[in-house]
Amino acid sequence: MRSSKQQFDVLIVGGGLAGLALACALRDSRLRIGLIEQRAPTRPAGWDARVYAISPANVDFLRQIGVWKHLASERMAAIQRMEIAGDAHSRLEFSAYETGVAELGWVLESSLMACELWEGIKRQSNLTLFTPAAPAAIDIGADAASLTLADGKVLSARLLVAADGRDSWLRQAAGLAATNTDYGELGVVANFDCQHAHRGVARQWFRADGVLAWLPLAGNRLSIVWSTPEAHAHRLLSLSPDALCHHVAAAGQHTLGEFQLLTPAAAFPLRLMRVPRTYTTRLALIGDAAHGIHPLSGHGINLGFQDAKVLSALLLGTPEWQDIGDERLLARYQRERREETLLLQGVTHALQQLYRHRLPGLQTLRNLGMNVTNRLPVLKNTLVRYAIGAL
């Protein structure tokens, strides 16, 4: 008797950057893939407010899966140098030249990558796309897991992958716990045209009102992420375009002259999310479904891309007779991703806390730490090489 279930090897729930990258990385395999996404990505008319700094390690990954060469180069900027300033005249500077790499990363719009990946998977012969669609129930059995969609379709697979973001429905349905720490902050993002050329310099200020990052965007443009307490974030959002431009330019000592608003400000709530177990039988978590990190180190999707890279390599390396939903294989995935995720979450959280607290003595300590690190080339080089994924 023919089964009414559509059968797959891998079912990915969530077609954000992490889920799409995983699907794309499995393109040339024998695996039958299903991808379930509630809405297709779109490109805004002007510039996307969501702009990410992508590490060289992930540029390599995007190259390897055939996506990088299709991204419009005129919409990207290379980071040649980073300048970080503490709250009492301390400084830390990194450059691609001193680190021995061509660039420290690339800055580009989230939707630029998402739409390119989306177009790619639509043409992928081993992939079936379900959109708009969402799962309504799961059932994990000994030989397969099945997923009932909200429209009643029943799909089954040897492996389910939750790539459905930080409030992951699939993670919760599978009973995998997550611990959330709310930062009480919003990440305010906006893009600007600036008077002077940024020359590929990314800047970051640890300030009394949060962490302000200026990322170089293609041309004489700039993208900011201001991670700041909610009340201040709402004040920034309520400013007129001219007042916001003046405020952001002044916060950076008018280093790049006057600003003009390119993309209105938007804000995202920030939280640390730790997920002790990123797999169970026939299910693995990737991307923001598996971890949440403060954006001050710009690592969120960089971790997500590496999850996709490691999981796809394990799946591609599994012989046909072996079960890809086997817990032992998925435990390897968790082991391979754990160290980097915990380390970056820990360091980012510690930095956020160190600068948030106003305790006497702490200001001296954190600024001393920054200045000392700046004068120790070996430590500095190690730090930056780890951060860009070159170690």
Ligand SMILES: Cc1cc2nc3c(=O)[nH]c(=O)nc-3n(C[C@H](O)[C@H](O)[C@H](O)COP(=O)(O)OP(=O)(O)OC[C@H]3O[C@@H](n4cnc5c(N)ncnc54)[C@H](O)[C@@H]3O)c2cc1C
């Ligand atoms: C202010 C800010 C700045 C940031 N800057 C950086 C940076 O510079 N560098 C960096 O690396 N990261 C950065 N990040 C982090 C980055 O935004 C996230 O890590 C990244 O978007 C996560 O991608 P994802 O694919 O895992 O999840 P998401 O982007 O959340 O994608 C999840 C997908 O699943 C779909 N979905 C959800 N639920 C369902 C469902 N039930 N059924 C079907 N589909 C579903 C959604 O529609 C979505 O498409 C920043 C974050 C913030 C807030």
